[in-house]
Amino acid sequence: MSSLTERLERCYTGVVHDVMRAMSLRDFTLPPELRPILPERAMAGPAFTIMGKVDPDADAHETLLGWTGLLSKAPSGSIWVSQPNDRVVAHMGELSAETLKNKGVRGCVADGLIRDVNFLMEMEFQTWSRGHTPRDIVGHWLPAAIEVDIKIGDVVIQPGDYMLGDRDGLIRVPAALVEEIIDKAETAIATENKVRTAILSGVDPQEAYLKFGKF
Template identity: 45%
Template sequence: MTDLADRLAACYASAVHDVLRARGYGNQVLPPSIRALDPTRRVAGEVYTISGHVDQTLSRHETLLRWAQVLSRVPGGKVLVCQPNTKAIALMGELSAQALRVKHTRGYVVDGHCRDTDFILEMGFPVFCEANTPADIVERWTYDALGDPITIGTVTIRSGDWLLGDRDGVVIIPHEVAEEVVAETEAVMGTEGEMRRAIMEGMDPERAYLKFGKF
């Protein structure tokens, strides 16, 4: 499936959204508050999910051990998508990003916050999050499921679905149609390239739309 991930990475989120919407999948975009930590980086690949909740009964050791279990147990080569069910703390930091990068994790998307951002930017690990905060998980949070369906905004995300995130935002592709959607997106991008050249050469916008059916 690496080939599909690489092909998806060469696409862009807006085109994928258009293809999904034409197929009847109109609710596949994550909230626009979830943005790339580094807007020049994109993330693409097969999804594996994480969910958790606030728990202030746990000790420092218990919270850190449980987070280490998450980093150990998630499969390599995936895009991790986390629903922490809190916006009060960071669910990604430098050492965690290093550990995931060693596992060839393709990127990390969280409906929450991140910290150690200078270090993460320096290492080039793709992270999409809502905001940044120094606050960590210690004595505050634990995971409750790995690999189960989660919801971010109004989008339900399952392990095995596919994801593309770029400067425009993050779109989720249901696994049942991933191959077809990527192929259709590649074709759409080819048509858009032809239309772009035509417009740059002076074609009238209305005529261009009628010829290519895009805008």
């Protein structure tokens, strides 16, 4: 795990969001309908992006060949981030997650549905989705491109942009700014700890805010 991934995963989405808002960045919070199967676990890492398309005329062999090809290309240390352009079939399941976890992939974000959720939870492969279905991709869906810009909600995710997810939600951190954002988030967390200590010792909340510039 890279030091940037490790440091970002120790932050939390609220403070990173506030840092990015203060930097006048926009459109980096993914839709709240995307939820994790392991809400107690944070997830961070650079995005391996996938674009897909529905093709009801595709045959079973073609769809499975395309899917397994995707699995082969996912790099260790990345997060699988998929815009399948489909909310009918599952875009992550047990065998795929086993494959990705074994390769060192840190988790999955699918702007669609997933399946085999009990198995994914048992193997602790953090997976974000909009819901679950037992139906698979066979004869229905094909990959269109990898490592291209994709859009989830209002958020454009470029290959290598960092993702951070926790119980509160998911955000995208631009690759070009990730180190600066992590530095600022770590500083903000240290300041928040001082505010918390002051509040717990009975300092008035407004007084604490005026002293530390944060609340």
